[in-house]
Amino acid sequence: MRGLNNKVAVVAGGGGGIGAATAIRLAEEGATVVVGDLDGGAAQAIATRIQENGGRAISVQFDMSDDASVGSLVKVAIDTYGGLDLMHANAADFSQIYLDTDVLTVPLEIFDRTLAVNLRGYVLCTRHALPELLKRRGAIVYTTSAAAYIGEPERVSYGVSKSGINALMRHVASRWGKEGIRANAVAPGLVLTEKTRDTIPDEFKAYAINLTRSTRLGEPADIAAMVTFLFSDDGAWINGQVISVDGGATLR
Numbered sequence: 001m002r003g004l005n006n007k008v009a010v011v012a013g014g015g016g017g018i019g020a021a022t023a024i025r026l027a028e029e030g031a032t033v034v035v036g037d038l039d040g041g042a043a044q045a046i047a048t049r050i051q052e053n054g055g056r057a058i059s060v061q062f063d064m065s066d067d068a069s070v071g072s073l074v075k076v077a078i079d080t081y082g083g084l085d086l087m088h089a090n091a092a093d094f095s096q097i098y099l100d101t102d103v104l105t106v107p108l109e110i111f112d113r114t115l116a117v118n119l120r121g122y123v124l125c126t127r128h129a130l131p132e133l134l135k136r137r138g139a140i141v142y143t144t145s146a147a148a149y150i151g152e153p154e155r156v157s158y159g160v161s162k163s164g165i166n167a168l169m170r171h172v173a174s175r176w177g178k179e180g181i182r183a184n185a186v187a188p189g190l191v192l193t194e195k196t197r198d199t200i201p202d203e204f205k206a207y208a209i210n211l212t213r214s215t216r217l218g219e220p221a222d223i224a225a226m227v228t229f230l231f232s233d234d235g236a237w238i239n240g241q242v243i244s245v246d247g248g249a250t251l252r
């Protein structure tokens with residue numbers, strides 16, 4: 001893909017799954033990557049893997065729900081590499097997703113924590129990254145989900161957080177597009193990550209494949225490819241969009 005060589009990228013939530021695949025792909029395309037994650041060891045492992053492949057990367061332990069911590073993540077990019085071109089806001093707190101039920105029964109602390117990481121954290125990434133991105137006409141790609149618009153009967157906090165991300169993304173594109181900023185979101189379908197590949201029951205995988213217009217479920221690399229494309233010069237005229245990468249599970 002064109003135009004990624006020597007760009008500086010932050011991947012917020014890059015220690016595993018989709019974020020890790022995106023960090024690796026961005027580095028393969030020539031970008032320098034700051035891999036941030038709550039799990040500092042996981043982030044370090046991805047940065048090391050990129051370095052061993054001949055790429056440039058550094059890892060940062062940070063917490064998406066903490067304003068100062070997100071600020072320090074962005075500051076590492078500025079202090080180490082002199083600026084920021086690309087922000088991929090990707091982290092999600094799945095630690096208690098099974099308690100995220102419906103609006104009558106969900107514990108409010110689960111709702112609050114989900115929004116603190118999955119929505120407020122994306123606001124924090126935007127607030128810290130934008131002033132730097134404006135200096136270089138940079139781009140933001142947020143990871144959202146079909147849960148934002150399909151109307152699931154459960155996981156109310158998750159769906160609300162992802163819907164909020166879509167609104168945030170459209171706001172950023174509308175407010176700063178004329179100043180050279182591009183903001184987009186990628187909505188993955190069911191992607192098998194190292195955490196979920198062996199834990200999702202086969203029956204559910206078969207059900208989920210059946211929902212697609214495809215022959216398989218998603219791989220982290222499928223999403224990484226779209227994020228990287230949106231950051232590249234090949235995606236230069238795409239702004240304010242939610243792009244579904246889900247094997248046709250949703251048709252819009």
Ligand SMILES: NC(=O)c1ccc[n+]([C@@H]2O[C@H](COP(=O)([O-])OP(=O)(O)OC[C@H]3O[C@@H](n4cnc5c(N)ncnc54)[C@H](O)[C@@H]3O)[C@@H](O)[C@H]2O)c1
Pocket residue numbers: 012013014015016017018019036037038039042062063064065090091092093094117143144145146187188189190191192193195
């Ligand atoms: N995997 C799927 O099927 C799927 C489908 C739709 C959307 N998504 C979205 O894709 C994104 C990545 O999901 P994934 O499946 O790769 O998940 P994952 O759990 O493998 O990766 C998420 C990363 O975020 C990190 N993280 C969690 N809380 C954090 C915090 N407070 N601060 C910093 N980092 C934190 C985790 O440590 C982890 O490395 C999420 O936004 C998720 O909602 C995933």
